[in-house]
Amino acid sequence: MAPEKKDDPGPSIKDEEMYEAMRDDGMSKSKAAAISNAAANTSREEVGRRGGESKPYEEWTVEELHDRAAELDIEGRSDMDKDELIKALRT
Structure with missing residues (x-):
């Protein structure tokens, strides 16, 4: 190996x-x-x-943002508000 x-x-x-x-x-x-x-x-x-097929994050619900953050394994997502989720998803 x-x-x-x-x-x-x-x-x-x-x-x-x-x-x-x-x-x-x-x-x-x-x-x-x-x-x-x-x-x-x-x-x-x-x-x-x-x-580019989906609407901008600002138009997503918090639940949709949380689901997407979970898909990407973003740490601390459960404690984030909408603005914080959007920032984390764009980073």
Whole structure:
């Protein structure tokens, strides 16, 4: 078994190149993992095309924002109000 690199995201990351690029841009580990794995499940083009189909976060309900934050494993989401959820989802 090969030794694990210090910054290796681990076997759960399916598109390591995309994950690393998003992390380099300052994205959180969980958000970068969710997006890169979604891209690996379909394609990068498909994930990019899906963007923009939903209404702006300001028009979402708090419940919808909480659900989305849960999908992305955003820590502390249960204690966040609508504005905080929106900020966390955009980070």
